[in-house]
Amino acid sequence: MSISRRKFLGWIGAAGMSATLAKPARAAGAKHFEGYPDTDGVLFDAVKCIGCRRCEAGCNKVNDLPEPEQPFDDLTVLEKTRRTHADTYTVVNKYEVARQKSPLYRKIQCNHCLEPACASACFVRAFTKTETGAVVYDASVCVGCRYCMIACPFEIPTYEYDKALTPRIMKCTMCYPRIKEGLLPGCVEACPTEALTFGKRKDLIKIARERIYRHPDRYEDHIYGEHEMGGTNWLYLSPVPFSRLGMREDLGTTSAPELTAGALGAVPMVVGLWPVLLTGIYAMNKRKEKIARQEQEAAVSSAVSETEARARDNLDKAMEKARADKEKSVETAVKKALEEAAREAETKDSEEES
Amino acid sequence: MESDFYTLHDFMVYTKGVVYYLIIAILIGFLGFWSFLTARDDD
Amino acid sequence: MSHDAAHSKPVMSPMTVIAGIILIVGLFVTVRRFTGGLAATTNLSDYTPWGLWIGFDLLVGVALAAGGFVTSAAVYIFGMKKFHSAVRPAILTGFLGYALVVFALHYDVGRPWRLPYPFLVQSGTTSILFEVGACVALYLTVLLIEFTPAPLEWLGFKKARNIVVKLTLALTILGVILSTLHQSSLGALFLIAPSKLHPLWYSGYIPIYFFVSAIIAGLSMVIFEGSLTHKHFADKMDEAHLKEKEDVVLGFGKAASFVLAGYFVIKIIGLAVDNEWRYLATGYGAWYLVELLGFIALPCFLYAVGVREKNLNLIQWTSGLAVLGIVVNRLNISLIAFNYHLPADERYFPHWMEFAISIFIVTLGVLVFRFVVTRMPVLYEHPDYEAH
Numbered sequence: 149m150s151i152s153r154r155k156f157l158g159w160i161g162a163a164g165m166s167a168t169l170a171k172p173a174r175a176a177g178a179k180h181f182e183g184y185p186d187t188d189g190v191l192f193d194a195v196k197c198i199g200c201r202r203c204e205a206g207c208n209k210v211n212d213l214p215e216p217e218q219p220f221d222d223l224t225v226l227e228k229t230r231r232t233h234a235d236t237y238t239v240v241n242k243y244e245v246a247r248q249k250s251p252l253y254r255k256i257q258c259n260h261c262l263e264p265a266c267a268s269a270c271f272v273r274a275f276t277k278t279e280t281g282a283v284v285y286d287a288s289v290c291v292g293c294r295y296c297m298i299a300c301p302f303e304i305p306t307y308e309y310d311k312a313l314t315p316r317i318m319k320c321t322m323c324y325p326r327i328k329e330g331l332l333p334g335c336v337e338a339c340p341t342e343a344l345t346f347g348k349r350k351d352l353i354k355i356a357r358e359r360i361y362r363h364p365d366r367y368e369d370h371i372y373g374e375h376e377m378g379g380t381n382w383l384y385l386s387p388v389p390f391s392r393l394g395m396r397e398d399l400g401t402t403s404a405p406e407l408t409a410g411a412l413g414a415v416p417m418v419v420g421l422w423p424v425l426l427t428g429i430y431a432m433n434k435r436k437e438k439i440a441r442q443e444q445e446a447a448v449s450s451a452v453s454e455t456e457a458r459a460r461d462n463l464d465k466a467m468e469k470a471r472a473d474k475e476k477s478v479e480t481a482v483k484k485a486l487e488e489a490a491r492e493a494e495t496k497d498s499e500e501e502s
Numbered sequence: 503m504e505s506d507f508y509t510l511h512d513f514m515v516y517t518k519g520v521v522y523y524l525i526i527a528i529l530i531g532f533l534g535f536w537s538f539l540t541a542r543d544d545d
Numbered sequence: 546m547s548h549d550a551a552h553s554k555p556v557m558s559p560m561t562v563i564a565g566i567i568l569i570v571g572l573f574v575t576v577r578r579f580t581g582g583l584a585a586t587t588n589l590s591d592y593t594p595w596g597l598w599i600g601f602d603l604l605v606g607v608a609l610a611a612g613g614f615v616t617s618a619a620v621y622i623f624g625m626k627k628f629h630s631a632v633r634p635a636i637l638t639g640f641l642g643y644a645l646v647v648f649a650l651h652y653d654v655g656r657p658w659r660l661p662y663p664f665l666v667q668s669g670t671t672s673i674l675f676e677v678g679a680c681v682a683l684y685l686t687v688l689l690i691e692f693t694p695a696p697l698e699w700l701g702f703k704k705a706r707n708i709v710v711k712l713t714l715a716l717t718i719l720g721v722i723l724s725t726l727h728q729s730s731l732g733a734l735f736l737i738a739p740s741k742l743h744p745l746w747y748s749g750y751i752p753i754y755f756f757v758s759a760i761i762a763g764l765s766m767v768i769f770e771g772s773l774t775h776k777h778f779a780d781k782m783d784e785a786h787l788k789e790k791e792d793v794v795l796g797f798g799k800a801a802s803f804v805l806a807g808y809f810v811i812k813i814i815g816l817a818v819d820n821e822w823r824y825l826a827t828g829y830g831a832w833y834l835v836e837l838l839g840f841i842a843l844p845c846f847l848y849a850v851g852v853r854e855k856n857l858n859l860i861q862w863t864s865g866l867a868v869l870g871i872v873v874n875r876l877n878i879s880l881i882a883f884n885y886h887l888p889a890d891e892r893y894f895p896h897w898m899e900f901a902i903s904i905f906i907v908t909l910g911v912l913v914f915r916f917v918v919t920r921m922p923v924l925y926e927h928p929d930y931e932a933h
């Protein structure tokens with residue numbers, strides 16, 4: 149296991165420390181995690197998005213992704229619903245929605261979940277939820293099992309299927325290196341309208357509520373990403389139910405680690421109790437066998453001793469009789485032998501003569 | 503350090519890590535304890 | 546194959562030719578995979594990252610290799626000595642099964658040489674896959690040790706053989722623990738994706754379903770395989786093996802029938818707990834009912850009839866049906882009912898090369914099995930050693 153010895157000892161120390169220093173609230177049974185304080189996020193407002201694809205271009209540039217086949221100002225691309233790919237971290241799709249004067253647009257990219265499913269699923273911890281809120285990926289440990297892609301409820305991570313030996317998972321990083329430097333994410337910087345707003349997540353929620361409150365006629369009363377799958381650092385506003393913009397509204401609010409916590413929790417119970425149970429069954433069977441064997445042996449030996457006693461009796465009698473018989477038989481045998489010898493001698497003589 | 507973990511995920515990485523070490527210890531421990539328990543059995 | 550065929554007939558038998566073709570195609574696709582990547586050999590996409598190589602080679606492979614732990618537990622823990630002759634072949638198939646699963650994974654993952662990374666470099670302890678990986682790796686080792694008496698007897702290393710035999714009980718218990726964990730965890734892998742797996746198949750009980758159905762798979766595989774080996778390797782079997790065979794078929798058939806009954810019941814409970822009855826009236830519901838009635842209830846009943854009437858033939862045919870049922874279930878969960886929400890043109894169907902590799906790997910398994918049972922004391926007791 150990778151966790152180095154020192155780290156493990158550190159943990160032990162930490163566990164001891166927290167046992168003595170822990171605040172009562174933290175020590176309480178019901179664990180509750182608020183996430184890193186003051187994380188960044190982006191608010192996408194579908195009312196303000198004009199589908200210009202500049203965010204796509206900005207993303208492509210700052211992340212040094214390959215040039216697309218069709219240039220970013222070619223809006224015919226929007227006729228087809230697209231998704232993220234190994235060479236596109238973000239795409240904008242067009243949706244014709246009934247009773248809306250103009251089509252609506254929605255941008256897709258990693259939502260930077262508060263409790264990322266990808267991170268929970270990865271067996272080498274290639275994903276990290278950073279203190280900025282960005283979920284970043286480390287290709288240097290990735291095995292390429294693609295379980296993160298199975299796990300992500302928003303179908304975001306993509307894979308370099310055409311690479312034979314060095315495929316990576318590709319996904320939006322919320323421009324982690326840029327926000328560390330105090331710059332805006334590439335897409336937000338490129339957006340010509342206010343469709344994308346970068347800020348602290350908790351402020352963004354206030355802004356979003358404010359917009360809904362001021363224009364109840366323009367917005368659905370729902371901030372997508374506030375609670376979906378435990379909440380995300382990207383948030384969305386829309387004039388229509390989000391399902392019309394191809395977003396799933398049936399994801400629920402349970403976060404990914406909670407979904408697997410039960411199954412993982414059963415593991416040590418199996419390890420702790422199976423040996424007891426199985427050894428117990430084994431011991432019981434062995435005991436049953438032993439008793440059966442003893443009973444059998446006892447039965448056999450009592451039978452044997454009985455027969456033995458009888459046999460001894462018989463033997464004695466038989467011996468006596470045998471002795472008597474023997475004497476008699478010896479006598480007769482000797483007699484017989486003598487007679488025979490005599491007869492043989494006679495015949496031999498006659499044979500020699502002839 | 504006092505606020506331990508910010509996310510459930512980090513908490514689980516830590517606790518499950520400890521549990522996996524415990525599991526190894528448990529398995530070895532059972533083996534030892536069973537032989538201690540039965541060492542003086544007649545058969 | 547060619548080896549034995551060559552002895553009996555001067556020309557190659559059709560089976561040899563087929564096996565040869567499969568191996569050649571397999572090698573060709575192997576080269577493609579490691580030069581052109583998954584894009585050149587599979588129909589996987591960003592929507593469907595797991596295809597046939599996970600759904601069949603991993604999920605089905607591991608389930609069908611459960612015979613090893615089921616049989617050794619029955620004999621060494623539950624004390625059913627009369628099944629003793631079934632242990633070695635079951636452990637051999639178990640070991641081969643797991644070895645091939647691990648081999649197949651090298652095709653699927655991006656950087657196979659990093660497969661030990663979770664244990665050596667950085668551990669994602671929150672991942673169910675971490676647990677699966679750890680258990681499969683350990684269990685493969687356990688099976689290898691459990692099987693070593695056969696080659697050791699073959700090679701005549703008595704001392705080493707006797708040491709391993711002493712460890713039997715500890716290894717068996719460890720094997721059962723590891724199997725419980727990873728068989729169920731293969732199902733638990735899907736717990737994290739409630740939005741992608743159809744509600745009829747998604748359930749909080751999915752780890753338990755996987756574990757219970759693995760027991761069914763294990764029992765059925767022992768019967769199924771037994772009938773095949775009996776047909777093809779009868780000359781390799783000893784008295785005990787032939788005599789106990791009937792006991793094994795009846796005993797395992799009875800067990801499988803009852804476990805199937807339990808499995809059926811908990812499946813129904815799952816529907817009730819999540820209130821998913823209404824889906825039964827949909828297209829997926831019909832398919833679900835096919836699985837539930839045709840591949841769980843039916844084999845359960847047929848096994849029962851076979852056991853009551855001591856009809857070995859029926860039990861053996863039923864084992865085939867039950868095994869097929871497990872295959873259907875695993876493919877349903879990983880491929881057919883997975884991504885049920887996607888439009889038809891985004892859905893996945895395996896590339897022919899994916900089939901080629903899966904068939905290639907099964908063929909390899911059969912060839913190695915054949916190699917081993919024609920040489921080592923698997924289907925018979927070695928004359929120098931008595932039963933352990």
Ligand code: SF4
Pocket residue numbers: 257258259260261264265266267283299300301302303304305319
């Ligand atoms: S949206 Fe998907 S890829 Fe992004 S953090 Fe969440 S789970 Fe991970």
Ligand code: SF4
Pocket residue numbers: 269270271272273274275289290291292293294295296297317
């Ligand atoms: S593909 Fe890489 S990043 Fe994704 S879960 Fe597997 S090892 Fe982790």
